[in-house]
Amino acid sequence: MNNLTTFVKGIIAGICIALGGTVFLALDNKVVGSLFFTVGLFVICTRGYNLFTGKVCYSLDQPRSYLGDLTLIWLGNLLGTWIFALALKATRLAPALATKAQGMCEVKLGDTLFSIFILSIFCNILIFIAVDGFKNNPNAIGKYLALFFGVCVFILAGFEHCVANMFYISIAGMWSGQALLFILVNTLGNAVGGLLIPVASKLLQEK
Numbered sequence: 023m024n025n026l027t028t029f030v031k032g033i034i035a036g037i038c039i040a041l042g043g044t045v046f047l048a049l050d051n052k053v054v055g056s057l058f059f060t061v062g063l064f065v066i067c068t069r070g071y072n073l074f075t076g077k078v079c080y081s082l083d084q085p086r087s088y089l090g091d092l093t094l095i096w097l098g099n100l101l102g103t104w105i106f107a108l109a110l111k112a113t114r115l116a117p118a119l120a121t122k123a124q125g126m127c128e129v130k131l132g133d134t135l136f137s138i139f140i141l142s143i144f145c146n147i148l149i150f151i152a153v154d155g156f157k158n159n160p161n162a163i164g165k166y167l168a169l170f171f172g173v174c175v176f177i178l179a180g181f182e183h184c185v186a187n188m189f190y191i192s193i194a195g196m197w198s199g200q201a202l203l204f205i206l207v208n209t210l211g212n213a214v215g216g217l218l219i220p221v222a223s224k225l226l227q228e229k
Contacts, residue, residue: 025094038102075183150219
């Protein structure tokens with residue numbers, strides 16, 4: 023996969039997550055919102071787009087050059103969420119969505135970095151369960167249950183997903199140095215969380 027393809031698939035994945043984030047913001051019922059947020063990961067997994075939080079889970083068996091791919095994917099995800107938020111701001115939906123996102127972002131940005139890091143680890147444990155379940159579960163129904171349960175649980179538990187947060191910060195218009203630091207810590211925590219189960223599985227295989 024060349025760099026341009028990697029980047030473009032990252033942009034599309036960012037747009038997909040922004041779609042999920044939009045419906046989550048639009049619905050007052052958090053349970054229903056979490057269910058429909060899954061449309062983002064559903065499209066990404068079925069169409070083969072590049073989402074950082076999913077791709078980072080498979081870093082162990084990749085060459086060092088994969089770090090470059092992850093960087094391109096992360097930047098593509100960021101650009102995709104920003105483009106979608108920018109387009110959304112030109113619609114009648116923007117004021118209500120921005121107001122709700124601002125309230126969410128105030129809570130997130132007011133948290134400690136260590137708390138964000140831990141919540142991000144927990145989030146990507148669930149993302150690994152979702153994407154790996156979709157990839158490897160031999161049962162068709164099981165594949166999709168893995169996606170829906172993984173996403174719904176991380177949202178309802180209040181865990182932190184860096185790409186979703188890129189969208190929320192963008193639609194809220196709250197980018198700043200503090201927000202960038204938040205996203206970087208969020209990203210690091212997601213990377214750690216996504217590797218926990220693969221590392222544990224590898225260690226168990228060696229014993």
